[in-house]
Amino acid sequence: MPELPEVHALVTDLDSRLGGRIIASLDIVSFAALKTFDPQPSALTAATIDGVSRQGKFLDITCSTAAAGVLHVIIHLARAGWIRWRDGPPPPPSRLGGGPLAARLVLDDGSGLDITEAGSKKSLALYVVTDPALVPGIARLGPDPLQPQFTEEVFAAILARSRRAQVKGVLRNQSNIAGIGNAYSDEILHTAKMSPFKPAAMTADETARLYAAVQSTLRGAISRSGGLTASQLKREKKSGLQVHGRTGEACPVCGDIIREVIFADSTLQYCPTCQTGGKKLADRVLSRLLK
Incomplete structure (x- = not known):
């Protein structure tokens, strides 16, 4: 399971790759992974990625959209989830909802992220929200041990x-x-x-x-x-x-x-x-x- 140090490093890597880029689509392959229904993932089409940050073990991709304002793609990788960067357009998934692929974030040049989860027990969670505090797991988080306030x-x-x-x-x-x-x-x-x-x-x-x-x-x-x-x-x-x-x-x-x-x-x-x-x-x- 990715913990704070790995998520911190993921944020650094992804922020350098995604900051300022334009989203072509957020494609949900495993529908059980998406835990929210409004806004729809389609609201992210043509959104600009403002940056990537961390909330505990949650990844937070902040986006600006013309119609919906600021949206957040929140990802919790759970026990066996991971993120893979693609330099080129993705191949089609082998079968809808099958295999390790849970979702794809596709950028306007075809590159982007494959969000995957190994194993049969699926607990990876993805949220599209207007405020990270709307995600129950984030709302319950205690203090971050790397912050100066954690004395x-x-x-x-x-x-x-x-x-x-x-x-x-x-x-x-x-x-x-x-x-x-x-x-x-x-x-x-x-x-x-x-x-x-x-x-x-x-x-x-x-x-x-x-x-x-x-x-x-x-x-x-x-x-x-x-x-x-x-x-x-x-x-x-x-x-x-x-x-x-x-x-x-x-x-x-x-x-x-x-x-x-x-x-x-x-x-x-x-x-x-x-x-x-x-x-x-x-x-x-x-x-x-x-x-």
Whole structure:
């Protein structure tokens, strides 16, 4: 799943390609992906793209139209969505609604974006709205961890009100903090040397350590992905992760074996030596490891 660093890099890449360009059409191939009905995608025909920005893990393509004024194409790539740039006109889709293609943004010279989603579970979402706040997921977003307003005091307040909730879930909750998902929450907790099951209510020193890990992990990932195109970002993300997705490998910090905990719809990875005092986490029900 693309998280804040990858979406940030996508914004940089797409803004340089799309800014000032004219839209020929927004073609919806998988109708389940489009979550809004008014304005229609056809309202974007002949629109000028003003720029591309980010709202948490949402992409926001801002457009100016003669008839409808300013419109926003909001894209949430979900677990398996991605965006591919095309230099030339697109081939026709193999079959309507089939395959990975969800939508196409076609520019006036035929180039543009293919918005795709792998796998059979389709959760990619696309919205055409007059205001990003009309998208429920954006309206619920917490503060962006890269903004100057996201201070250690703000972070401490989020942890304090979460109390006994496990810190892994607190970091992933988009209403608490925008943009952190399963992978980077694992990486942040490994950097902070904390168990994913630790309660969110913690000491001032622990809060400071975790806040520093949030900043260094996210900013480090953004720095590594700077200047990369969309086609290069997935490989960069995987190569930069220290524990997430590396079950059975050696921890790059201490050499212990990286372990995982399996849930119904996701897994987490951690290093026992770095994070749990050498103890293995059995599962979130049986484990009582808090430190």
